[in-house]
Amino acid sequence: MNVSYQWLSEYLDLTGITPEGLADKMSRTGIEVEDIFVPETGLKKIVVGHAIKVEDHPDSDHLHVCQVDIGEEELSQIVCGAPNIATGQKIIVALPGSRITGNMKIKKSKMRGQASNGMVCSLSELGFSEKVVPKKYADGIYVLPGEAIPGEPVFSYLAMDDAVLDLSITPNRADALSMRGVAHEVGAIYDRKPLFKEVLLNEMENEKIADYINLAIADKEDTPFYSMRIIKNVKIAESPMWLQTKLMNAGIRPLNNVVDITNYILLEYGQPLHAFDYDRLASKKILVRRAAEGENLDTLDGETRQLTSEMIVITNGEKPVALAGIMGGLGTEIQEDTVNIALESALFEPVAIRKTAKELNLRSESSSRYEKGINQATILSASAHAAALIEELAGGSVVSGAAVVSNIEVENILVSITLEKLNRSLGTAIKTDEVLSIFKRLGFSVSEENGLFEVSIPPRRLDISIEADLLEEVARIYGYDNLPSTLPIIESTPGKLDDKQRIVRHTRHYLEGSGLSQAISYVLTTPEKAGQFVMRESDATKLDFPMSEDRSTLRMNLVSGLLDNVHYNTARKNTDVALYEIGRVFYKNEGSLLPIEEEHLAGVLTGSLLENSWQEKAGKVDFFNLKGIVEGLFETYGLTEPLTFITDKDREGMHPGRTAAIYLGEQSIGFIGQIHPLMAKEYEIKETYVFELNLHPIIEGEKHPTIYAGIPKYPGMTRDIALLVDETITNQQLTELIREKGGKYLRQVRLFDLYQGDKINEGKKSLAYTLSYLNPKETLIEEEVTKAFEKVVQALVKQFDAVIR
Template identity: 60%
Template sequence: MLVSYNWLKEYVNLDQLTPAELADKITLTGIEVEDVISQGGNLTKIVVGEVLTEEKMEGSDHLHITTVNVGEEEPYQIVCGAPNVAAGQKVIVALPGARLAGGLKIKKSKLRGHVSNGMICSLQELGFSDSVIPKKFADGIYVLPEDAEPGEEVRSYLGMDDAVLDLSITPNRADALSMRGVAYEVGAILNQTPSFPELELKETSDKQAGDLVSIAVEDEKDAPVYKMRIIEGVTVKESPLWLQQKLMKAGIRPIDNLVDITNYVMLEYGQPLHAFDYDKLGSKEILVRRAKEDEKLVTLDGTERTLSPENLVITNGSEPIALAGVMGGENSHITDTTTTVALEAALFESTLIRKTAQQLNLRSESSSRFEKGINVAAIQQAADHAAALMAELGGGRVVEGTVSQEAIQPEDTRIHITVEKINRSLGTKLTEKEVTEIIERLGFGSKQITDGELEVSVPPRRWDMSIQADVIEEVARIYGYHRIPATLPSGDTTLGELSDAQRLDRHTRRFLEGSGLSQAITYSLTTTEKANRFALRDTPDTHLDWPMSEEHKTLRKSLISGLLDSAGYNRARSMKDVALYETGRVFFQEEGQVLLAEEEHVAAVLTGSLEQDSWLGDGAQVDFFTVKGILEELFASYGLKEAIVFKADSTQDGMHPGRTAAIELNGKTIGFVGQIHPLAAKEHDLDETYVFEFNLDAVVEAEKEPLLYSAIPKYPGTSRDIALLVDEEVTHQQVLTVIEENGGKWLREIRLFDLYQGESIQEGKKSLAYSLAYLNPEATLVEEDVNKAFEKVKEALVSQLNVEIR
């Protein structure tokens, strides 16, 4: 919200405060002032000039030679290139030695042999933004009013002796999106009561507004208040300079007197208005309703909009003539030929306005105010003020009466609170009198209910207040945050420490990074197809009602899809070796639960090599056993009491059916590891790619072995090797399980050191060779004990897996 210091001075006394001092006081009470913009502070020797003569320069298609009266004895000759310069105009003249915006210095010069003593200026050259300059003067010089005196400083005519405060208004303080709202705020800060000029509205009595138009609202929830006034006999013309100045300082481009009045009243009251050309309505009936599916409306910007029942429209009984609260229609807007105005003032349902503005990408000053809320008590006053100004500045007359539909009436909000409650919340020792004075400074009413208890009456202009906490906040703001005593927290302090889940998460990230992987962070939202791919569980999808895009619509059930996108992005940029991991949450819908189930998962994607090429040779390509080995070491570092088991799995979605294993803990599947299906890899332009994902929460909850430290064994161990001929279907995990169950208490390690299939091995068979390490940390192993345990292993292998000992 851009607030003119001079405009604000019309309502409150600011004689003792500079704009910077006022900005500090406003910021200290809760509304941040982002900047104080001083207009024309560095401009010098810029005066009013009167163009006496103007003629085209020979040999030039755009330059003019003018003589200009600048209040001195002799007129100045100035060469001007503006297309709209003409004799008789009052213009802005920068004299030789003047400095313009950006530090440009004006000097006496010659153009094509003609002396130019200064420069006739446009508003852009004085530092005004293109977005606020009146369209009439956008491509040329600015013409001042006829009563401007040649030679006078131009500052007062353009309002450049002013400062503009840029207020950052939070959604809960939308009452400050108006000059009157800011005036009440400043009045409370300075302990003043704002003074607003009396409204003088003269109405004609020969006809009634109800005879010219009727109003109907299809659903009063969509438009709780809708009012319309009629102003006849108006003339559309340029606005007076004072009105243009106020709009330009607020960042709004002046258009014409009627449109400018609606914007001016919106700035003063915070009440958006819309002016229709009454003769273009095509009907005396105004109907406010929801748009029909695929209904069309050409808006003021010339764009045809396709509407839906989510949009609220103003119609002439049948056809839309405006998007309620957002933008008018091209078929009913004010033009130079307008003589009768139908002036709309309303309250629309905020969510409808927000959805329409978002859906059609039509954000405006008007829609912003409807979204955040408006003062219901000021709707009629704003309409009356605008109608009076249209009659005054447009030469028209206001038809008697207001046509309206009202489902709600403005009323004060009453909040009961005790002084003791305020002091307990703020840590202050305010008396009832001090609290009452603060409430009165805010313009609120107060009444004593009992000793120490007050009833605070909040007017409709502060619709953000409804509970005791709101009153406490207002008392704190006006009393002064800097005056509230500082207190140290009391009670016993608690030493902070990481939870088990946090420790395990950090350990996992350190381990994977030490294994050569890099951390990636991907979006939790993805497409519906990607959300279901690689999921560990089949549950219903969770969609957003208003997604940013179709690419970010559904909550993920797996981390792998996002990592594959990242891997494909890197591969497309010539990164052939990619190793990424991520720790993050996935989301599932549980039957009978309202809230989503969130699980912390760990996932990784690897393609190419983990080793750099060197003179010794190319790095080995990542394969299933590389990834499985990383996982085995990671799980071993967790110290789980129950062993992790890898089982062949051909059912996992998106994975190679012959190169995938499920990861089981305590008999439950917590993840998987393997090669992604070649078709899935092709979608991302990846070569042979391996992934894993597991539920970290399940690992956190699993029972861990206590961490025990022991000395290095003093006694030597021994080992036994065994070669087995087994059926091709027998897995390494099955062999390990049998050996572990029968290996005896001195068995310390089992290592597969050979796998062979081919010549000299019959079809359907494979050869596995294992080394079994034995160790007794307290004594030297007896050969008899080792042989006995080893024989038991061989017998179990033969009986359980039908192996042949080679």
């Protein structure tokens, strides 16, 4: 909201308070001032001129040669192209050497042979926005009032020497959407009481409101308060200069005296009003109701609006004539020939107004105030003030009384707080008298007994209803800068990572050391991708109001997000991609309101992990590259439960021959494998390998204690063994048996060769292992190793029919 410093000074003594100081104080106490601007800034040598003589230019069909009195001994000749310039007008003149908006300098010149000593200006050439220039002068120059003195600077006449504060009003401070509300706020900040002039309304004793209007409200929840006044015999004309400049500095276009008065009251009280042409209503009955489906209304902006049953409308008993709280109808608009006026002042249900404004994409100064809340105590007094101004400025006669339908009781709210609570919460030692003073500065009635304050909150402060609100009011008026800075007194607790944080951090370090880079994907995705690669049955968690269909559902896997990242990279010729992600997935049981969150780990490999060089040649990644990374990671966790990989041919979206389920002990915790070629085609990617794990069993799983030991002093021994076994037997089965039968000195089993080909029988494969033995306490004896090795050989032959090669 734009707040005029000069207008504010009409209510409040601002002596010694600069606009800059006021802006700083307001920002520090809770209402941010985004900007201060003085309209005359950057302009100079722009004065009042009196057009003594205006003649057509002899060599132009649209230019005029003007003799202008600018307060000097001789008249000044200026050539002007404005269509509305005429003899006798008081006009705005930019003298030679002056600067107008855009830092444009005005010089003496000749226009088609005629000397022009300056320029006759429109308001837009002085920096006024086109949306606030009065319609009458939109296509020409602005005409000043007759009392303007030629030669004087024009800025004071147009209130361009005023400082305008641009306030950023938060939704809870609806009171600050009015000049009176801002005056109360500034008065509280500086301990200066605002004074508002008493309004005297003269009404016609022989004319009664009941003879002119009959009000009916269909739903009093939609319209808790509705009133109308009738003003007769008005004369529609241009508003006086003081009224126009107030509106323009506030960002509102002046239209005519009646409409301008309703906008003036809107700014002063925060109370929206609407003036109907009473005769164009063509009815004495006003019915406020919900619109019927299919009804139309031509609004004041010239648009035809399609109405719905969610919208509140004002009708003449039959058809809509205005959108309640938003905009009037074109059919009852105040026009030059308007004689009688019906003046509306009301209270409408905020949610209905907001929904209507949003649906029609039609926001107005009125709707924004109804949405945030208005002062119920001034609904009628604002109407009375407007009627008095219409009587004064438009020569109208006010019919006695106001038609009112009310379902509200205007009363103050009582809120209590103790001195002990104030000081404990703020860390202060404020005394009772100071607290009483703060409440009185805010305009609140207050009583105190034994440290308990009973505060009466006026209706203008809709944001105060509980103890915490009073606490905030005291803090901001006392001054946030005056609150003491203290450190909390608590028992010192050494900081450390919990189990989850430690494992997550370790996992990141390990995977990044293995060549993978961290990725962070959106938790919102499409319903289709959310349901891919899921590790358990679950309903999808969908948003009620998603930003888009691509971000409508909470993910139930991490792999789909990583595949999107692979596609993004490969589409940009980055074909070697190694990524991991740690994040949450969201499962939902049928009938539950909230999803279940699980921390997952996922990784993806495609392309190559190495680059071609003179030493080695890059090769495509395969299942075992990724499996080796996962196995290495689990070895560092130190889990007591064994990690196993079991063939998984039925997992949707995965290659049936290159996918395994991952088990920790007896519990399935994830999967690893190649993306099915058809799924890879959907993502437009090439051969890609992924894994995904549930981190919770890993975090909660029992782990071996960390034991530090010295480097062994004694040498170890190795034995190599080559086996011919059925191709259905897995490396994992063979390794487990070797470890089981290898004896207490067996330290490592490493597969160093695998062969399947023409030189061995069909259905067979050859595997070669190195077994490493070590006794950390003494040198191994050859016989001990040989004996242990023979037990391994016998077990392999017996259990798997292995042929030792």
